[in-house]
Each structure stands twice: as structure tokens, then as C-alpha cells.
């Protein structure tokens with residue numbers, strides 16, 4: 167057993183090489199945790215017609231059937247995973263989890279998704295349904311609009327032919343297998 171440090175200011179390059187190797191070897195934990203968080207969304211219904219796992223699966227199913235690329239389908243599946251922790255700031259939580267594993271436009275699609283969804287329900291809360299307009303001109307605007315309007319806001323249908331989590335599991339494992347350099 168290699169002797170390692172008890173405080174960082176006494177650490178060596180060799181010890182950090184071991185930590186780096188161990189961390190890399192256990193990267194699979196990321197997908198395991200994300201899948202656990204997704205499964206936990208089955209416990210959250212909170213007045214919607216479907217639970218939040220079904221909603222997530224249906225959003226990803228709709229994206230996949232519309233021909234979205236793998237990163238977009240992956241992010242569609244995980245876009246509400248932050249709700250497993252805290253609903254009010256769930257877009258930021260999900261986006262932070264996804265950030266090292268998706269390209270920039272996909273990250274922005276997730277971090278801003280609530281304001282794009284707002285077109286379809288913010289009026290019921292006295293908020294601005296055009297909240298998305300502040301992002302007009304961004305390179306990712308059209309993608310975020312398609313995500314919210316075509317896949318996310320429509321994904322509350324209990325009668326839709328929603329694909330199961332097992333269908334998406336290989337994609338989740340593949341995409342979380344290595345982080346992009348950030």
C-alpha cells in the first residue's frame with residue numbers, strides 16, 4: 167500500500183499520479199450515479215400527468231425519434247435530473263453535471279431550458295412567456311427552442327410510446343465514460 171499524504175501541501179507528483187489513475191479507473195461511477203438519480207425521478211410526480219422519470223424518458227424518446235444527435239438525446243434524457251436534488255434550480259444542477267460531457271450549445275440548451283419552457287406556462291405565474299428572448303442571437307437559440315417546444319413541453323403524455331431507461335443506458339455509459347477538457 168502506497169503511503170499517501172494527510173495534507174495537500176505535503177503531496178508528491180507520484181501520489182497524484184496514483185490518484186489520477188484511480189480516479190480514471192473509476193470514471194464509471196459517474197454513469198452509475200446519474201442513472202441512480204434518473205431512477206429516483208420516478209418518485210416525483212407533484213401533480214403532473216406522468217412522473218419525472220417518464221417525462222425524462224419521453225423527452226429523450228421524442229428527441230431521438232426526431233433525429234437529434236447522440237449528445238442532444240443524452241442531454242434530453244438528463245435535462246431534469248437536477249430535480250432529484252432541488253426543483254427551483256434544477257436546470258443549473260443538470261447543466262453542471264453535463265458540462266464536461268457535452269459541447270457548448272448542448273450545455274446552454276440545458277442551462278436555459280426553463281426560460282424556453284416558459285413560453286408554454288410562465289403566463290400562469292404572472293412571469294414573462296417571452297423570457298427566452300434575452301437569448302435571441304445566441305448560436306444555440308434554435309436548438310434550445312426545438313428542445314423546449316418539440317420535445318420537453320410535449321413530454322407529459324401517459325399514452326405516448328416512451329422508450330425504457332434500458333434503451334438509453336448504453337448511451338449514458340458511453341457519454342459519461344470520458345470528460346472533455348474544460
Ligand SMILES: [Fe+2]
Nearest residue numbers: 221245246318
Ligand atoms: Fe422537462
